[in-house]
Amino acid sequence: MKINDGDPGFKHEVAAQPGGEGLKVCFGCAACTARCTVGQHMPEYDPRRIIRLTLLGRRQEVLASPLIWRCSTCYSCSEVCPQEVRFTDVLTAIKNLAAREGCAPPSARVSAQLLAKQGRLLEVSEFENEKRADLGLPPVEQHPQDFQSILGITPEAEPDGEDAP
Amino acid sequence: MKALMFLGCTVPVRNLNYELSARKVAAALGVELVDDAALACCGFPLKGSDQQAALVIAARALAQAADHGLPLISLCSACAATLAEADHYLQHNPAAQAQVNDALKELGLAYRPGVRVTHFVRFLLQEVGLDALKKKMVRSLEDYSFAPHYGCHYLKPSEALEGLDDPEDPRTLGQLIAVTGAKAMDYPSMKECCGGGVLGADEDLAGRMAGSKLAEINATDITALVLVCPFCNVMYEGQQKSIAKKLETKFKVPVVYLTQLLGLGLGLSPDELGFKLNRVKPKELIKAFKA
Numbered sequence A: 001m002k003i004n005d006g007d008p009g010f011k012h013e014v015a016a017q018p019g020g021e022g023l024k025v026c027f028g029c030a031a032c033t034a035r036c037t038v039g040q041h042m043p044e045y046d047p048r049r050i051i052r053l054t055l056l057g058r059r060q061e062v063l064a065s066p067l068i069w070r071c072s073t074c075y076s077c078s079e080v081c082p083q084e085v086r087f088t089d090v091l092t093a094i095k096n097l098a099a100r101e102g103c104a105p106p107s108a109r110v111s112a113q114l115l116a117k118q119g120r121l122l123e124v125s126e127f128e129n130e131k132r133a134d135l136g137l138p139p140v141e142q143h144p145q146d147f148q149s150i151l152g153i154t155p156e157a158e159p160d161g162e163d164a165p
Numbered sequence B: 001m002k003a004l005m006f007l008g009c010t011v012p013v014r015n016l017n018y019e020l021s022a023r024k025v026a027a028a029l030g031v032e033l034v035d036d037a038a039l040a041c042c043g044f045p046l047k048g049s050d051q052q053a054a055l056v057i058a059a060r061a062l063a064q065a066a067d068h069g070l071p072l073i074s075l076c077s078a079c080a081a082t083l084a085e086a087d088h089y090l091q092h093n094p095a096a097q098a099q100v101n102d103a104l105k106e107l108g109l110a111y112r113p114g115v116r117v118t119h120f121v122r123f124l125l126q127e128v129g130l131d132a133l134k135k136k137m138v139r140s141l142e143d144y145s146f147a148p149h150y151g152c153h154y155l156k157p158s159e160a161l162e163g164l165d166d167p168e169d170p171r172t173l174g175q176l177i178a179v180t181g182a183k184a185m186d187y188p189s190m191k192e193c194c195g196g197g198v199l200g201a202d203e204d205l206a207g208r209m210a211g212s213k214l215a216e217i218n219a220t221d222i223t224a225l226v227l228v229c230p231f232c233n234v235m236y237e238g239q240q241k242s243i244a245k246k247l248e249t250k251f252k253v254p255v256v257y258l259t260q261l262l263g264l265g266l267g268l269s270p271d272e273l274g275f276k277l278n279r280v281k282p283k284e285l286i287k288a289f290k291a
Helices: A009-016 A021-025 A031-035 A037-040 A047-055 A059-063 A075-079 A087-100 A106-116 A126-134 A144-151 B016-028 B051-068 B077-091 B096-105 B121-126 B130-136 B172-179 B204-217 B230-238 B240-246 B259-264 B283-289
Strands: B002-004 B032-034 B072-074 B117-119 B145-148 B224-227 B253-258
Touching: A009 A021, A009 A059, A009 A087, A021 A047, A021 A087, A031 A047, A031 A075, A031 B130, A037 B204, A047 A059, A047 A087, A047 B121, A059 A087, A075 A087, A106 A144, A144 B051, A144 B117, B002 B051, B016 B032, B016 B121, B016 B253, B016 B259, B032 B096, B032 B130, B051 B077, B051 B096, B072 B077, B072 B121, B077 B096, B077 B117, B077 B121, B077 B230, B117 B121, B121 B259, B130 B172, B145 B172, B172 B259, B204 B224, B204 B230, B204 B240, B224 B230, B224 B259, B230 B240, B230 B253, B253 B259
Parallel strands: B002 B032, B002 B072, B072 B117, B145 B224, B224 B253
Antiparallel strands: none
16 A cells, blocks of 8 residues: 555544544554553554554554454553544544444444443342342333433344344 | 432442451541432443543533532542542533533432542541541551552642552552551552453453552552552452463452551441451451450
8 A cells, every 4th residue: 555545634524523533643652552451462452653654644454453442441551642643532533433433342332222221221120129128229220212212223133032023 | 427329330249348347447547428329320430432421421420519519539440540530631621611511401419529549448548547546546556567559649640649658659459558557568560550451452461460569469468459440359359360260370369448547447347347348358357456
């Protein structure tokens, strides 16, 4: 690939997303990469490299890369960055673009479905509330309709459940 | 002192010992906790794929809290940070505020700036303070030593989280442990992330991240690793066995919540503090404080 083959609009596209603004002030010092906990356990995960590829317009390579979903959102990179790039937020902007193009891992869709179904990530049935009551803890409620309204989705039928045809 | 409790998704189902000990500690310190059963998710799980939806979900909770007119305090570091960040962002973006309120109208809610959002432990530090806490202690844990795990969202991103400690040189959890008379240990990986944030995308990676800290603590003779977040607990306690297996090693690292230690110091019993629900228990400590 030649340098001119990149998509010159990609950096502007990312910078236009909430949190993406910091991208263009990166001067490539790699403080983010040096401080990254994920990178210590997975050398191919390199925040500076993701920024460089984005600035060079390697749109497909960045959006389709599984590496962009390996950020633990620990914010260490943001704390040490001398340019206030806020890489965690820049990467959130990039992941949101990737998700719109169908590149999000299944876990992202699962979370939205759980919220639409039970209004919480973890179900609170009568059993949970009884257990809570035994310990003297107050009950919690599920309001899935609020989350259906916010997300604009309805819960999918369970493949093996009573809703299956 | 009165505050609205934000339990989030994980704590009220998986971490009842954390919730129980926090409530007991709050009561012992004169903090009245108000509950609203309709409070639910903070939005964190959706941020990566759809930050606009995550923002509206956070704003739902902030709007509910505004109706109570109370500070919103969370036991989960991820919830506390997500809500505080959302509030910080909305306060500085009137256009985003209008968008969010459009979506909340259907739920009969409205976001208003001005709700204080904080972590339970930061609330104790700021509203009760180290000196007052120390004076309330009736028992000493001087024979024990603990390793504080700060995790990520207790202090980061610092711009949205009140700046009461330095995320790159954190001291507050060590100070809170010391209030009980116990020793707080500094250790090389103290600031590092538990890996919980990548558990959904890459379980092996998350396991290597948590495993390196567990190995480090395991090599010492400290009493327990001390947490302030249910997500970190998933990694260090919930997954401890499976991580050890995957890394072909053995760990036995007892895990406690900071609120359980404070509770012991305040004279509460291990049973009252939910120690029965700890899965990797600090047995000596429990035995020593049993009535």
